[in-house]
Amino acid sequence: MIRPVFDRIAIIGAGLIGSSIALAARENGAADKIAIYDANEDVRRRAGQLGLGEVCDTPAATCSDADCVILCVPVGAIETACEALAPSLKPGAILSDVGSVKEKALAAMQAHCPESVHLIPGHPIAGTEKSGPESGFSTLFKNAWYILTPLPQQEEAYNSALDRLAAFWEMLGSKVEIMEAGRHDRVLAITSHLPHLIAYNIVSTAYDMESVGEGEVVKYSAGGFRDFTRIAASDPTMWRDVFLNNREAVLETLGRFSEDLAALQRAIRWGDGDTLMKEFERARGIRKAIIDAGQDTSDVNFGRNTSDKPKH
């Protein structure tokens, strides 16, 4: 028989990530009891209808008996959520989160987390463009990386809590990595935050041109634009909070991006085909590395409506 890692977990925030954790924990037997809370009454009701777990009406009721509490709210809401539940935390429990920014999330939790509780921030490198409790599914974390950013140099009890939390995520199918919070934020600025900012921006630019055009931007979006709109359909609140809370790393990465773009712009203006070729050729190498690392499908067009397309 599979032994659950935790007797009782508490999930705060029943959106895409929270509901996916609930479904995955149950399906994989990683927790015996699953308590869930959301500040939004309507979301709580829907979470109950979806059978995500024992839906509680207050943070206190959700957390008081939990061995592990996971905050699944936008980064900007972590401090409020943490403040509300901190007094109910059981000594020796684990307090974690799934926020896409780690230094600010850590600080927000540290401001309220009691000494007796093991604070271990985390972040799944998995997600979709949808949000809300209905968008969750139990295999979201399967084969995905899960980054934990534990506090440095802790005693044994903390380290054993860290092992338990890692084991929990492994039961959900994730590959767990330990990383320093600041490094996490710099790495994710380029692999996730900048791509989202750029996608939002190109959609904005197109939007302004569309409004003076005749529906052509939407009509001919299969030429490349539609890929960007998927990313830009992600939750605005979540992403506002990411940019406000990872400001330095995002601005630094954006600065490099703009420099590089100015060089391409110059090459186009002056008809410098060699520079364009050089830049474009090395991009292929990164795509290959991503496919070789199992981080994306090699099917053409991501395998969209794929049945009749070649796989190579």
Add this chain to the structure above:
Amino acid sequence: MIRPVFDRIAIIGAGLIGSSIALAARENGAADKIAIYDANEDVRRRAGQLGLGEVCDTPAATCSDADCVILCVPVGAIETACEALAPSLKPGAILSDVGSVKEKALAAMQAHCPESVHLIPGHPIAGTEKSGPESGFSTLFKNAWYILTPLPQQEEAYNSALDRLAAFWEMLGSKVEIMEAGRHDRVLAITSHLPHLIAYNIVSTAYDMESVGEGEVVKYSAGGFRDFTRIAASDPTMWRDVFLNNREAVLETLGRFSEDLAALQRAIRWGDGDTLMKEFERARGIRKAIIDAGQDTSDVNFGRNTSDKPKH
């Protein structure tokens, strides 16, 4: 019985688009005989092995008897290819192309096309990130737009040739649109050319950061970055030619993009969450419009490895 639109078509350039036309024309019975030529001897050999059609050794042999000749070479090669075959064109034949830029393609063909031949440029809004004869497939053009940019105010013979070419593409499954070449280039600058430029650029930026990092850009690419690498895996020669030949429209669109990006950058720097929210929210509308228009799948993550994910 289905009647082919053309007795004999000639395809010049047996890459992704050329080989897909050959396969689609045969499968749909749109042409009785399919002759194919590529300047690259190795590509000719592979085209023969793939059974794409009657592979010829010279442009003259391919075109001399063709009712419709379609240039499927990079935009920068259109003039050379056209010059080589122009003397062999049959009076009353159609000369077309599939280049992603239309004003420059038109000028390149006009420089050599005999008076007796009907010059009708075209562009399929369909493609993948792969190139070469092996990447072609017969359903590439199905349900995709096909833009024709005919010469203005022509006599009857020309207009009837235009009807035949449109009918050919409709038999391949495309929806045909007529557009002025300059307008095509401005619309595609935003729906296709700028997205590719931005994708190449972000991959470049990441590449430089990756080379000082520890493989983390590839490892954590599922956070958004991997979507951009697909587009940036497209053929460098094709895209160099697109940017060099649609310079004005691309630079104009890029200018707007950079302005918009500066505004987002400023909002991040000054912690202006309201501006970020406003921009991010309207992006969702465009995504919805694209899905409603049937221009992309609504499956989450494009339906990548999709079986266990919700469709809503």
